[in-house]
Amino acid sequence: MMRFPRAAFLILFLVLSSLRAAPVSPPNVVFIFADDQRADTISALGNPVIKTPNLDRLVKRGVSFAHAYMQGGNGGATCVPSRAMLLSGRSLAQIDEKLLKHETWPHAFGAAGYVTFAAGKWHNGPPSLPKSFQQAKALFVGGMANPMKAPTSDMLPTGKLTPAKISPKHLCEEATDQTLAFLKSQDGSKPFFSYLAFDGPHDPHIVPDGFPVTYDIASIPLPPNFLPQHPFNNGEMVVRDEQLLKWPRKEAEVKEMIFEYYRYISFLDVQVGRILDAVDGSPYAANTLIVFSADSGVARGSHGLIGKQNLYEHSIRVPLIIAGPGVAADCRSDAMCYLFDVMPTLGKLCGVAAPKDSQGREFSAVLKNPSQPARPFLMFGYKSLQKALNDGRWKLIRYPHINRTQLFDLQADPYELNDLSAASEQAERVKQMLAKLGEEMQADGDADPLTAKTIEPSEWLAPKKVPKPGDKGF
Numbered sequence: 001m002m003r004f005p006r007a008a009f010l011i012l013f014l015v016l017s018s019l020r021a022a023p024v025s026p027p028n029v030v031f032i033f034a035d036d037q038r039a040d041t042i043s044a045l046g047n048p049v050i051k052t053p054n055l056d057r058l059v060k061r062g063v064s065f066a067h068a069y070m071q072g073g074n075g076g077a078t079c080v081p082s083r084a085m086l087l088s089g090r091s092l093a094q095i096d097e098k099l100l101k102h103e104t105w106p107h108a109f110g111a112a113g114y115v116t117f118a119a120g121k122w123h124n125g126p127p128s129l130p131k132s133f134q135q136a137k138a139l140f141v142g143g144m145a146n147p148m149k150a151p152t153s154d155m156l157p158t159g160k161l162t163p164a165k166i167s168p169k170h171l172c173e174e175a176t177d178q179t180l181a182f183l184k185s186q187d188g189s190k191p192f193f194s195y196l197a198f199d200g201p202h203d204p205h206i207v208p209d210g211f212p213v214t215y216d217i218a219s220i221p222l223p224p225n226f227l228p229q230h231p232f233n234n235g236e237m238v239v240r241d242e243q244l245l246k247w248p249r250k251e252a253e254v255k256e257m258i259f260e261y262y263r264y265i266s267f268l269d270v271q272v273g274r275i276l277d278a279v280d281g282s283p284y285a286a287n288t289l290i291v292f293s294a295d296s297g298v299a300r301g302s303h304g305l306i307g308k309q310n311l312y313e314h315s316i317r318v319p320l321i322i323a324g325p326g327v328a329a330d331c332r333s334d335a336m337c338y339l340f341d342v343m344p345t346l347g348k349l350c351g352v353a354a355p356k357d358s359q360g361r362e363f364s365a366v367l368k369n370p371s372q373p374a375r376p377f378l379m380f381g382y383k384s385l386q387k388a389l390n391d392g393r394w395k396l397i398r399y400p401h402i403n404r405t406q407l408f409d410l411q412a413d414p415y416e417l418n419d420l421s422a423a424s425e426q427a428e429r430v431k432q433m434l435a436k437l438g439e440e441m442q443a444d445g446d447a448d449p450l451t452a453k454t455i456e457p458s459e460w461l462a463p464k465k466v467p468k469p470g471d472k473g474f
Contacts, residue, residue, distance in 0.1 A: 026191045026350045027325050028288040029109070030183070030279060032272060033086070033195070034265075035079055035121060035202040036308060037294035039068070039317040041265050045332075049220060051213055051266050054273030055321070058292055060330045062323025063370050067336040067392075069316050070296050072381040076239045078308050080123050082295035083197070085340040087124070087132060089358030092381055093446040099128035103355035105343035106132040109193040112352040117182045120175035120197035130159030133195070137178035140171050140199055147171045147199055147206055170208050172198045176271040183278050191350070196275065200268055203244065205260035213266040217259045222251060223314070225415040227304035233460035234310055235385030235401055241298070241307020247462030254301035261300060289324035289349060293339065303416070311380050311388040311397050312416055327367045335366045335374035336392055379440045384448040389437040396421075396433040400450050402458040405430060 040047055044056035045064055070082040071092040084095045087104045096102055110116045110133070118133040121140050129136055136155035150171040153161040167174045179196045186192050228248030230237065245253050272292065279288050297315045299305035308315040318339065323329070326349065344360040345367070347353070363374040380388040388397045390410070397406040407421040407430055420426045438450055 025287060026112075026114075026352075028186075028191050028284055029114075029193045029291070029346055029350065030179075030275060030288060031193070031195045031291045031346075032275060032293075033083075033120075033197045034268060034292075034294035034319075035197075035199050036296055036298045037201055037265060037268075037319060038297040038300070038314055039066075039294075039319045040314075041262070042319055045319070049215065050262050051215075052269045054269045054276055055292065055319075057276060058272070058290060058321050058323055062290070062321055062327050062329060063331045063333050063367050065320040065322075065333050065335065065337065067334055068293065068318050068320035068339065068342075069336070069378055069380070069390075070318055070339050071379070072311065072316065072386075073296075073309070074383060076236070076241070076307075076309055077123070078382075079121075079202070079295045082339060084124050085338070086293075086295070086343065089340050089343050089355065089360035091338075091340065091359050091444055093441075093444045094359060098125040099132060100125070102357040104128075104132040105347065105352075105355065105358065106193060106195065108347065108355050109350070109352050110134050112350075113190060114350075114352070115186065115190050115192040116195075117179070117192065118195045118197065119178040119182070120171070120195075121199040122197065126161055129155060129161075135182070137175075137182070140175075146204060148208070150199070170206075170267075172200050172268055172271055173208070176274055180274060180278050183275075183282065186282075186284070188283060198268055198271070201261055201264035203241075203261075205257075205264040207263055207267040211263065211267055213263060213270075215259050215262055217255050220255050220258050220262070222254060222258075223300065223302040223415075225302045225312075225314070225417055226251070226254065227302075229462065230304040230460075232399075232404065232458040233402055233456070234399060235383070236309040237460050238463065239307060239309045241309060242305065243466055244306050246466055249301055249304060249306075257306075258300055287325055289322065289327070289346065291323075291342065291346070292319065292321045293342065294318045295339070309382060311382055311386045313395075313410070313414070316380055322367060328370055331370040333366050333370035333372075334392075335363060335370070335372060336376075336378055336390070337361075337363055337366075337374045338378065341374070377436070377440075379437065379444070381441070381446060381448070384452070387437060387441065387446075387448065387450060389433050389440070391433070394429065394433065396430065396437065398434065398437065398450050399458075400448065400452045401454075401456050403451055403455045404458055405434070407433070 042055045043052045044059040073081050084097045116133045118136040140150050152167050296308045298308045302314040341360040344362040348362040348364045366372045377391040393411045395408045405421045406419045408416045
């Protein structure tokens, strides 16, 4: 048997010890956030019409969630509370929409040694931006606008915003450019957290002239739950989004809207591809988590509605794809989660301590084993007008002002077409779910009653003259 000199053993011991002691660099994060993108608008996840080759690439790399949700809204512009919930990790009843009362998750990443950067839409008040991110570019801080002519601004080192300018590019493209410049500037000395917030596919559905991806309007199917008009008064029948088409909704007009909506999503998909290419070609490709999600869904003809001011699945369920180191590839998960659970999960993966006021629950175990559960039930709310509870199969929606309840078996009826609330065999389930909804609302600080003092008629007649859409943050 050969004998090795002591020096050789010593050298080998030191080499192995140094390998064991080598620090593991925390993963980088690239977070891409869309505006009003339904969960069913990604080809690889089951939409046979839409063209999303780059989101499909991301789906193959990571875990895609079939039951990720935004929790609701306190006003018509649900994007504002949704983004506040995401960034703060706090629930709808507990958020500060201007993000000034509580530490945000991006700030926590910065405090943990990350370089933090934001580009795109910022709807939570200019003062909260420097409290959240160290750097920011191409920011759109106003309300609804033509994305080809949107005013943008940059954040100075002082935390102030420069005077607005008019972008010569589509805002989503400009924000992507700025994100690419940030990614290129990273030298690996510190981990980074990059947040790219698109303002699309929110209406108006405008893409640059000459954008080559298009669709055949005639072949675009209507949603399976299309209706010409919602069957009762949900409390927000003429809110801004609902003014985009006349009543009753005409099939041809809804198809045209979906055509424009799909083209916009395909344009955003190109921007996602640019980001994926940049990460793939970088030195940090193997150590970067990439997240894609959206602040809400939207109706676009489903249930006779156009907008997102409702608690049906098409408006509160959102796409969520997470890929990167330690994440299972090309997997689907039925685990239920809120958007405000995503940042706590990233914090867990990156070793970032949670802000003291964060309420979100991390679900990192699901990313390694997608069959694992996350939350056992979810609670939703829209103003005092609509409240809901989802236990993974059964979903109850309550309308306090018209004293009406809906019950859907999402397993058998994913499009919420068959209301079972009046079925005698479901009476006990309705009772129990209403009680559970009330308990959870109370525990979270939502004091709205489940039956209003004054009950309004559930019947609704469409106005003869359609009001003009407003422009305040919707």
